[in-house]
Amino acid sequence: MNRKLQNNLFYASVGIAVFVCSLILLFLFGIIIWNGLPALSLDFLTNTSAEFGASGGIVYQIFGSILLIIFAALICLPIALGTAIYKSEYLKNDTVHKIINTLIYSLNGIPSVIFGIFGLIFFVNILNMGISWFVGSIILSMMILPTVTLSTYQSINSIPTVYRESSSALGLNKWQVIVQVLLPQGFSGAITGLLIGIARAIGETAPIMFIATAFSGVEFPSSFLEPVSTLPTHILALAQQATNPAALQNAWGASLVLVILVIIFSISALFIRLRHQTISKR
Amino acid sequence: MAEKVIKPNLSVVGKNQKEIIEIKNFQVWINENHILDDIQLSIPKNEITCIIGPSGSGKSTLIRSINRINDDVTGLNTQGEIIFNGLSINEKDVDVAQLRTQIGMVFQKPCVFPKSIKENVLFGIQHLKKLSKLEKLQIAEENLKAVSLWKEVSHRLNDKAISLSIGQQQRLCIARTLAVKPEVILLDEPTSSLDPVSTRAIEDMMVKLKENYTIVFVTHNIQQAKRIADNLVFICDGKLIEQGPASIIFSCSSNPQTKAYLRDEYCDC
Ligand SMILES: Nc1ncnc2c1ncn2[C@@H]1O[C@H](COP(=O)(O)OP(=O)(O)O)[C@@H](O)[C@H]1O
Ligand SMILES: [Mg+2]
Numbered sequence: 001m002n003r004k005l006q007n008n009l010f011y012a013s014v015g016i017a018v019f020v021c022s023l024i025l026l027f028l029f030g031i032i033i034w035n036g037l038p039a040l041s042l043d044f045l046t047n048t049s050a051e052f053g054a055s056g057g058i059v060y061q062i063f064g065s066i067l068l069i070i071f072a073a074l075i076c077l078p079i080a081l082g083t084a085i086y087k088s089e090y091l092k093n094d095t096v097h098k099i100i101n102t103l104i105y106s107l108n109g110i111p112s113v114i115f116g117i118f119g120l121i122f123f124v125n126i127l128n129m130g131i132s133w134f135v136g137s138i139i140l141s142m143m144i145l146p147t148v149t150l151s152t153y154q155s156i157n158s159i160p161t162v163y164r165e166s167s168s169a170l171g172l173n174k175w176q177v178i179v180q181v182l183l184p185q186g187f188s189g190a191i192t193g194l195l196i197g198i199a200r201a202i203g204e205t206a207p208i209m210f211i212a213t214a215f216s217g218v219e220f221p222s223s224f225l226e227p228v229s230t231l232p233t234h235i236l237a238l239a240q241q242a243t244n245p246a247a248l249q250n251a252w253g254a255s256l257v258l259v260i261l262v263i264i265f266s267i268s269a270l271f272i273r274l275r276h277q278t279i280s281k282r
Numbered sequence: 283m284a285e286k287v288i289k290p291n292l293s294v295v296g297k298n299q300k301e302i303i304e305i306k307n308f309q310v311w312i313n314e315n316h317i318l319d320d321i322q323l324s325i326p327k328n329e330i331t332c333i334i335g336p337s338g339s340g341k342s343t344l345i346r347s348i349n350r351i352n353d354d355v356t357g358l359n360t361q362g363e364i365i366f367n368g369l370s371i372n373e374k375d376v377d378v379a380q381l382r383t384q385i386g387m388v389f390q391k392p393c394v395f396p397k398s399i400k401e402n403v404l405f406g407i408q409h410l411k412k413l414s415k416l417e418k419l420q421i422a423e424e425n426l427k428a429v430s431l432w433k434e435v436s437h438r439l440n441d442k443a444i445s446l447s448i449g450q451q452q453r454l455c456i457a458r459t460l461a462v463k464p465e466v467i468l469l470d471e472p473t474s475s476l477d478p479v480s481t482r483a484i485e486d487m488m489v490k491l492k493e494n495y496t497i498v499f500v501t502h503n504i505q506q507a508k509r510i511a512d513n514l515v516f517i518c519d520g521k522l523i524e525q526g527p528a529s530i531i532f533s534c535s536s537n538p539q540t541k542a543y544l545r546d547e548y549c550d551c
Contacts, residue, residue: 092356162393165351166455170406170462171383180409181395 032256039253052216053238054247058254060218064228069198071137076148084152108146115139115207124211134224136212144197155189156182188276195269199262205232231258302327302496308362310343317343319520330488330497332511340520341500345468349385350378386464390471392451394443399435402443402454406462425457449480466496485510516540518551
């Protein structure tokens with residue numbers, strides 16, 4: 001086979017791969033929009049659900065999902081920042097680096113249902129905290145911790161050494177170098193990681209369904225220790241009543257809202273990353 | 283009689299004042315590599331000391347030991363003493379950040395922070411003391427004038443520093459070092475990435491600055507050393523080959539290695 005033909009074949013096969021990938025994505029989005037759009041209305045977004053979701057709206061579910069991920073982000077960010085700074089600026093020992101990396105990757109590889117079971121056993125059974133949205137936030141923060149930590153670490157660690165040296169040569173101590181030079185430049189990495197993590201966490205059902213959510217009868221929580229309802233668990237509940245066309249319709253509607261939320265987070269992450277790249281290239 | 287008593291006193295005081303940095307038996311290893319071997323060096327106050335030598339000879343390692351910016355290099359070990367104003371800087375209880383406010387440093391490639399021109403000048407000093415708005419402006423003006431940058435940037439102090447040319451950025455880096463008011467300024471090949479006009483501007487600036495500062499200037503450019511050096515230090519392969527007044531070394535060095543290097547910019551030590 002001559003090289004030119006080989007080249008063209010390769011080009012064609014990657015082209016087909018891209019085409020198939022886009023097709024699957026378009027097909028999925030198409031179906032969700034096609035089925036979900038008829039359910040969507042202002043009433044659907046602002047009303048509470050009734051008849052186990054078969055009628056009414058999903059305002060509590062939207063609220064519950066956003067509450068869970070906001071607190072997950074708040075819990076995760078300081079831990080991720082601390083770990084990333086320690087790993088990048090203080091830790092010299094290669095073995096400890098490898099151990100921490102292994103832990104982070106292992107945490108990332110744990111199936112999400114295991115997080116749910118862990119939460120159930122540890123927080124609900126042993127600590128006896130009951131079914132609570134806050135426990136859900138803690139569990140979700142553990143799930144997104146690896147993504148946020150690695151993303152923050154990469155952005156801090158990739159800041160050229162000359163910035164560290166130039167600022168410490170001016171008499172800044174290590175702490176000032178970290179706060180004044182490294183964190184401002186590394187922050188976009190943390191936020192990008194956080195948004196990617198959130199985009200994943202908001203769609204998770206398994207880790208929160210045993211510990212943080214109830215399927216009906218929830219309202220706005222008035223304390224940390226009450227259950228909420230969320231979009232993914234609501235969709236699960238509606239899918240179980242699939243014989244009822246009204247419930248199915250609302251399941252599609254809720255799915256569309258969830259997908260839109262995920263897309264918002266993913267695109268913001270992409271946007272922040274691109275913006276930061278153009279700044280650092282200038 | 284009176285004269286006899288005063289004279290030796292004066293010479294003792296004079297000698298102490300003259301040398302601001304003393305380097306004694308200084309050795310550096312990085313991992314297993316012996317980078318600097320038994321360096322003995324004294325740096326006189328308010329003069330320009332140029333360190334020359336082929337690339338890889340250890341000039342950067344030496345100058346970066348003087349403000350201990352090398353501390354963060356992994357696998358680096360030192361032996362011997364560097365004495366600054368009577369203080370042995372490698373002692374455990376030395377406040378390194380404080381030391382670096384007295385011994386400033388300018389690097390080979392200018393590195394401005396992603397901030398405005400004015401904020402860059404103030405970057406070091408504002409972490410050391412609280413400044414009023416007026417003081418900030420005064421400090422910015424004073425130090426930008428000292429590096430002859432004021433005329434070029436006075437109307438756009440709030441522009442991003444990155445918008446300056448490389449030569450201007452390097453002068454900005456010098457200005458922000460001056461703003462901290464150090465006694466010694468270390469410069470590690472500060473002109474090697476600059477155009478000839480900026481290079482000359484910085485050389486002229488050095489000659490003016492030595493009135494108020496002690497300057498240690500690393501260069502691999504012999505002509506440059508000829509233009510600005512009061513004292514010359516020649517390092518080759520981690521060893522200090524010769525040091526002394528620049529005029530004497532350039533005109534009549536008796537060391538064959540120095541002679542060869544000054545003539546051919548090459549030495550096989
Ligand atoms: N961080 C480092 N790790 C390992 N070797 C180094 C490091 N920095 C410098 N060296 C070695 O030390 C020697 C002297 O380097 P340097 O002081 O940069 O020389 P110069 O500034 O005269 O060109 C070189 O052989 C270089 O390879
Ligand atoms: Mg060098």
